[in-house]
Amino acid sequence: MSALILQDLVKSYGSVPALNGVSFEVGQGEFFCLLGPSAAGKTTTLRAVAGLEKLDSGTITFAGRDQTGLPVQGRDIAMIFQSFALYPHMSAYDNLAYPLREQKLPRAQIRQRVGEIAEMLRLSHVLARKPDTLSGGEQQRVAIGRALIRRPRLLLLDEPLTNLDAKLRHETRAEFKRLHRELDMTLLYATPDQLEALTMGNRIAVLRAGKVVQVGTPDELYDGPVDRFVGALIGAPAMNLVTATSAGAGALETGFGRLDNGPWSQALGGFGRGESLLLGFRPHDISPLEPGAAAPLTVQAKIHLTEPLGDITVLDLRAGDTTFKMVLPEEKAVAYAVGDEFDVSIALERTHLFAAATGTAIR
Ligand SMILES: Nc1ncnc2c1ncn2[C@@H]1O[C@H](COP(=O)(O)OP(=O)(O)OP(=O)(O)O)[C@@H](O)[C@H]1O
Ligand SMILES: [Mg+2]
Known part of the structure; x- marks a missing residue:
């Protein structure tokens, strides 16, 4: 069953076309990657799903409900942005707790949920510290935790590994796969990096100039590219x-x-x-x-x-x-x-x- 259905999304910024009819479906519980070069329209697609971007036309259905016109808060969706920002004056604990305080959850429950997520992301020992005293990978995990703590049914990730060094990228790729297995959550993950898409995605949509050119499993894209560009993009x-x-x-x-x-x-x-x-x-x-x-x-x-x-x-x-x-x-x-x-x-x-x-x- 498809959890998320994008139909013919069109969006221009003035005279700049960003999406030229983007369509694809993401299955319930799937780790779905959106792979494309810079300016292909990845961020615009994710922002539209999150409800942060008004489309010129097209529809987005999530969990059987038309999302068009729904407020951001009503969507049960969380997004981790390309350049994530933690609150610098708050401890890691308070950064994680923030979304739950917004929801006015009781203190004891907040304490328990932060404890759980910190353990899962191996952050328990840094909870008292401010972001600027954390390593890049720890900061990244706090940002992931802050998005996960509301237990969204759909998590949107926009190039979340871009600012990490090679070793941390490798570790965090494994981390995402583990989290996906443990949390039974649908993931839509945008990246320009074919290796990330091939190693993590159950399926991949290749986006080029605001259009989906091919959707398939890593093997399908590797063995049967629809054109020379997909052929050259996939595999190294x-x-x-x-x-x-x-x-x-x-x-x-x-x-x-x-x-x-x-x-x-x-x-x-x-x-x-x-x-x-x-x-x-x-x-x-x-x-x-x-x-x-x-x-x-x-x-x-x-x-x-x-x-x-x-x-x-x-x-x-x-x-x-x-x-x-x-x-x-x-x-x-x-x-x-x-x-x-x-x-x-x-x-x-x-x-x-x-x-x-x-x-x-x-x-
Ligand atoms: N706020 C904006 N105003 C004007 N043009 C925009 C805006 N946001 C995006 N665009 C344009 O829309 C197109 C798609 O941009 P988008 O950010 O979705 O690409 P992307 O695939 O996320 O690229 P990157 O990998 O560099 O993040 C680009 O041509 C971009 O210049
Ligand atoms: Mg982008």
Whole structure:
């Protein structure tokens, strides 16, 4: 059952269009990510759901009720903003208690609820301190606690990890997943970071220029991007894209030679010869060809650059005037050096094909 339904949201700021017909549905209890670059409309969408933004048109339904025109307080929704602000003159305890005092809850109950949430967020030992004496991660957790303490049924999070360092981001991602499991709450989480969306989201909506271009599970987006932009956005390092032309009968002419029997061959059969295309393949779908082995798509490549990243190494390869990236586990990568030439195999069945002019996937 869908908890939250957005239908055709349209919003402009003067002559600047922010939302151009945003629609998606979030299931009850789902961790749903809104992934898109800067200015895609993520904050505007969340603010509209929270009731902070008046739409030009469109409807928002939450828990079976039309939210349009409902006051912010009536929505049972909490939002954590991109730049969260704690009350600097209040202790962590008072920051957490604030929303409950607003609701005029009895003192004993406030004490109990703050205690619970502080324990859950591992803040019990810092409750007496003011925000400026807390670490970035502790401040962030106080902000999360303040949003959770009213027990909203829907929590909106706007790039909540942006101001944290890499280690804290990693920890807080795990924290959000745990909270989501424990609290049975619906989460709508906006981020420009594909890794956050892939690791936390049950499903993801990709937003671009105020429009949802694709909705799916992390696997669906990774394996079947609707266009080259989603293909390049999801997964790191980004999908390799090389130019190609249709050669008739479902075949493709590429810098690697003529290819047929790809997963796109049948769809490509409808195209005439000479159509400009882009062949996409992920750096994880390339491997060195074992000596004596054969594969449907092999390329002789030369290592131009190596980039060790800890457990994996990214290799920049050149074949003719084509460049592309390959990822190897670190223990395999140590055998290779800049300048080495060798055959690689690209998993043909995992390649993608896009129309060059529009970027649309051919499949
Ligand atoms: N108050 C405003 N006045 C005028 N234009 C605005 C306002 N708020 C947003 N916009 C414009 O609307 C578009 C969408 O903005 P929005 O803040 O929703 O993007 P975003 O996806 O949250 O981006 P970011 O990742 O940078 O936060 C942008 O072009 C932005 O400049
Ligand atoms: Mg934003």
